Amino acid sequence: MNLNFLNLLSRMPSACAQGILWGLMALGVYITFRVLDIADLSVDGTFATGGAVTVMLIIGGCPAGLALLVAILAGVAAGLCTGLLHTRLGIPAILSGILTQFALYSINLHIMGMKANQTASLKKYGMFFENGKGFLVSSRYIPAAIAVGLVLAGIVIFALYTYFGTEQGSAIRATGSNHAMASAQGININNMKVLGLALSNGIVALSGGLMTQFQGTADVNIGRGAIVIGLAAIIIGEVFCDLFFRKGANFGIRMMFVVFGGILYYVAMTVILWLKMDPNDLKLFTAIIVAIFLAVPYLKNQAKTSFSRAAKHAADGKGEK
């Protein structure tokens, strides 16, 4: 095998840039998965929606920054849809997400004029620092992409940190933490769930829009597995966060580590590709890694208090005491 280490190094900046953009999406997943305690699968569709809306608007002459704002609104609408399916029609959250995601496939195709992908060429539209209304990020300008990604992640983290410290944001947190308590304190838990889902999907769509600008292409399948990548970023981030801060990290720091988790995930994937593994196996690896990390807290607990361990103790202690 011919492995060139320099080649790996040269791929790292791009991995970081993509990691930050996906980390931004993981922030959206974090809101549903950790704050609301809902596994929202609509994100796979919303991510592509964000991309589709962005690309079509840019092609139509809209400034790239404004296109992202519209993409966010599209994501919010998708999140609303999932939330209403869940709270008003009584469909389990996980199914509501799947239904939205499924429906979005058709909608995304419609947005892209019934084509599976649409390209907006960087040559034609330029970068924002060239003409003011061009792309915010692009794979041709990696350092700028990293800088823009970090700034946007910082803004989103700050905004979320502030929002979840307000009365309304705290009501969402209380809903995720304890339904009964939230209701007894006069919080409309259904509305809070809808609100949280809308917010989450708005951020996911923003990330999708940025990713599309980065690649220059929107693809109807770009969001496939986004939820798993988001979970991977969250879990990797949390492992490191707990490593550095024990359990003492506040909400803002935890979110920073989620973005960091996104970067690490992409770096790891780049290394795996560099090792000349088949890219088609990446999803399998990701799934295995996420499954392991999701299982760790449970297994740790089991190791402390399991029946087999109790049986072993009982057997070991034979004759003593």
Place this chain on the structure above:
Amino acid sequence: MLKVNNISKTFNAGTINEKKAIDGLSLSLKEGDFVTVIGGNGAGKSSLLNAVAGVWPVDSGSIELAGENITGLPEYKRAKLIGRVFQDPMMGTAPDMWIEENLAIAMRRGEKRKLKWMVTKQDRELYREKLSELGLGLEDRLQVKVGLLSGGQRQALTLLMATLKSPKLLLLDEHTAALDPATAAKVLELSDSVVEKNNLTTLMITHNMTDAIRHGNRLIMMNAGHIILDIEGEEKQHLTKQELLDKFAEVAGHQEETDAVLLS
């Protein structure tokens, strides 16, 4: 203050599990009434509280609180008038949030949640003061996650949260049943003092007859979704446990005596 007018509720109607939880019950509480509710298992005590709190709508009848007809209001809308402490100490607080955050949420019970920073400096002072009244040392742990507290501490905190913003009605649903005897006594004592201090109208379910007699100014006994005994004032003060058991047997009839055993 509270007017419960001929309410009924049947669960699983039309199935083999049909259960008439409340059967044409009426109850009227004056302002400042502290009513203890006793009764055997399945007598409808918790159903009565749930009906008043709006956990589910009643099948018939009406509920009025502080002059407002609340029969058609969902739980979260009634919350502005009602403070609640549950039997399960885990149910009344949000474990992933700090003590001060839980209190801040309770501080705005029933209000619109605005885009305003939730815990302000002057709020914090108030929380500290109120927590120190509990005598559990929680006033120095404002930024500790509630999930790390013991059941008794959480229940005391829930009680504080239910009364932080003075409710028109306080519902205590066997709120000491899951605690050890010493902690239970402490939480009961706290309940007494907070009710007295704020002159709160209160409904308290208990399985402990002695507690039911000792606390409050009025006692009601329930059976099969009805109120079968309603004693207040002078008469209640001189009540003994034996008398209560006798009354129960007398009113409920002989077939219920097994329940009387359960009650003691």
